[in-house]
Amino acid sequence: MSARLRLQGWLRGGALALSGLAVLVLVAFAFGRIATTFGVYDLTRDAGFADHHPPPxxxxxxxxxxxxxxxxxxxxxxxxxxxxxxxxxxxxxxxxxxxxxxxxxxxxxxxxxxxxxxxxxxxxxxxxxxxxxxxxxxxxxxxxxxxxxxxxxxxxxxxxxxxxxxxxxxxxxxxxxxxxxxxxxxxxxxxxxxxxxxxxxxxxxxxxxxxxxxxxxxxxxxxRDTVVWYSKENILDGNRIRDSRYGVHLMYAHQNSMRHNVLVANTVGVFLMYANDNVLADNVIQYSQGPSGIGIGFKESSGARIEHNDVFANARGLFMDASPYDPESHNAFRGNRFAYNGVAVAFHSGWEGNAFEDNSFFGNHAQAMVAGGGSAQRNIWSGNFWDSYDGFDRNHDGAGDTPYRVWTWADRLWMDVPDAQFFRGAPSLEMIDLVERLGSLTEPRLVLADPAPRIDAIADAGARRAGVKEVLR
Incomplete structure (x- = not known):
């Protein structure tokens, strides 16, 4: 009798979850129509601009x-x-x-x-x-x-x-x-x-x-922007850029270096487009908000070294689109701090060739997401600190005994249906996510796995130059 009651309880919970999900989807699509009507615009769709050629x-x-x-x-x-x-x-x-x-x-x-x-x-x-x-x-x-x-x-x-x-x-x-x-x-x-x-x-x-x-x-x-186009071996060091559209935009620009810059309250902090072998190190990139907000963005860019940056409080800390584009190259992310972002790392598709090692991820609403139902498993994830890791370190070697894994449950809704991001963090969506975790009606999707997650935050992660962490007011 008790087993039958438990089964009925699970069925009622599943039905409730499905009905709530259906209502949420309908409202999300309605919001999408409203957004389309009033012209909500994604800046990344036009990241190349129409005026990248020299004017007459x-x-x-x-x-x-x-x-x-x-x-x-x-x-x-x-x-x-x-x-x-x-x-x-x-x-x-x-x-x-x-x-x-x-x-x-x-x-x-x-x-x-x-x-x-x-x-x-x-x-x-x-x-x-x-x-x-x-x-x-x-x-x-x-x-x-x-x-x-x-x-x-x-x-x-x-x-x-x-x-x-x-x-x-x-x-x-x-x-x-x-x-x-x-x-x-x-x-x-x-x-x-x-x-x-x-x-x-x-x-x-x-x-x-x-x-x-x-x-x-x-x-x-x-x-508007600070741009480096069709140019190489330029050095941008110690600049303070705020309240603009693109803090720095690199396009067809190779072997440039960005160090010790502070980029605050821009729509996009740094965007690399068709740009190879660039270095971004010891920068502070904060408060890139709004529907197009990106801390660091990549499009078809290869061979980058992204090291010891503080990427805080952005809509998306890191956005990756078809990068690296060169199949024999890779992008290396090492010693960075991704904190308090809506999404720490967002992939436009299930791409490969990026290495994330010795970074710190904490306070983010979502650690990672892949649009279109893909996975970030084909990238390297190793030795990162994740504040949501719930494992142990019984041999005291500084690494967790079990891998850190990011699964998607009901949050697949706002990941797969962009209009539903309006409800991200809402009590209704959080309740649906909780119900699915307790008794999943569908198979969750594995986004990434770090086989050796750090137990403690990495001491030398983030920008290292004295004074560079100052926030512009």
């Missing part, structure tokens, strides 16, 4: 541009001062306002005092540097044009071996625009774009077919 030149003549510029009454023209400066000497600009444009076609040093402003008059780019060995130090660039087709910028770089440091760029559509410009130093600049919607702003720094540049210790905020 401004069709307007210089005379027409000059007629449109508006300057303060006491502004002195910049170009005559540049023309009067001997090659290789110093142009010192006293405090005041100077009227753009300025074209620098010979090696020289241009420096300013606090309060030295180069005003663009609201039209075109402010300064164009075509010569090698130019230094621009301590200037404020303000009020460029707003035309994307002509890439209206504070500074357009076409020369090599230049130094651009301690400048302020404000109310300029683009900041530094490098085109076939190698071996420059861009250091300690403060860059913001115009007060426009995010997608209509310009890039803080655009590196296009330019190699071996050093971009260091800049403060970037309220711009």
């Amino acid at each position: 030149p401004d069709p307007r003549s210089e005379e027409e541009l000059e007629s449109l510029r508006r300057f303060p009454r006491d502004a002195a023209a910049l170009q005559p001062l540049i023309d009067a400066t001997p090659t290789g000497s110093v142009l010192h600009l006293a405090r005041g306002i100077y009227a753009a444009p300025g074209v620098v076609n010979r090696p020289m040093r241009i420096e300013g005092e606090p309060g030295t402003v180069i005003d663009g008059g609201g039209v075109g780019s402010i300064m164009t540097v075509t010569a090698d060995d130019v230094q621009v130090i301590g200037l404020t660039f303000r009020n460029s044009g707003e035309r994307h087709e002509s890439t209206d910028s504070a500074v357009r770089l076409r020369g090599k071996h230049g130094v651009f440091r301690d400048n302020v760029i404000e109310d300029c559509l683009f900041g530094f625009e490098l085109k076939q410009s190698d071996m420059n130093i861009i250091r300690r600049n403060r860059i913001s774009s115009k007060d426009l919607p995010e997608a209509l702003r310009g890039d803080a720094i655009r590196v296009w077919y330019s190699n071996g540049n050093r971009i260091e210790d800049n403060e970037i905020f309220r711009t």
Whole structure:
């Protein structure tokens, strides 16, 4: 009799779970229709942008541009001062306002005092540097044009071996625009774009077919993106980037290095697209939220080394799409901390060729997910710390006696049906998940297994440079 009652109880529980699941699916699909109607948009669908090719030149003549510029009454023209400066000497600009444009076609040093402003008059780019060995130090660039087709910028770089440091760029559509410009130093600049919607702003720094540049210790905020395209061997070190769309976007960019950067409250922290053999180390990537929020994203990128980064409080800490693309290469993730993310590691499909070793995963809503019903088992998972591991270490070797496994139960619903993510963490879905774990009506799916999980958190995981963990306010 007791066995019969138990069976009836299980049947009632299963029926309740199925009915709740059906209601949830219907509501989820209804929400999906609402999302479609109101245009909920996934930024990763357009991660390549339509403007990755160089824009055409401004069709307007210089005379027409000059007629449109508006300057303060006491502004002195910049170009005559540049023309009067001997090659290789110093142009010192006293405090005041100077009227753009300025074209620098010979090696020289241009420096300013606090309060030295180069005003663009609201039209075109402010300064164009075509010569090698130019230094621009301590200037404020303000009020460029707003035309994307002509890439209206504070500074357009076409020369090599230049130094651009301690400048302020404000109310300029683009900041530094490098085109076939190698071996420059861009250091300690403060860059913001115009007060426009995010997608209509310009890039803080655009590196296009330019190699071996050093971009260091800049403060970037309220711009669109910082991009490195078709370029190699560039170094981005110690930059602070916030409140933008893409913190850093690497596309067809190989052998670049990103270290000690702090990227906070951007839609996407770092995205690697068709980019191989890059290094991301000792960075802090936080608060990439929203429906397109990604801390670090990959698309068809191979040979990356992702080491000692703090990836905290993002919608998705790591997003992998068809990476590595080269079947003879792999991506290595070592010593990182993935914490308090909606999903720590999200795979677009059941890809292979990634190695996750000695990382720490804690406080995440979900440790890993694979869209479309796939598995992450074809990747290497070894020696990671998982806060949800419930095993023991009886021989005290620092590794768990049993493997750590990630299974999907009722959470398959929001993993397989994107619209259902609206209900992730809701009591109804959590109850369905609990019922299925107690008496599963379907076979759970194994997402990953770590054969030697760490018992204790890894001491040297995360960003290691002093001060790099500071959160931007």
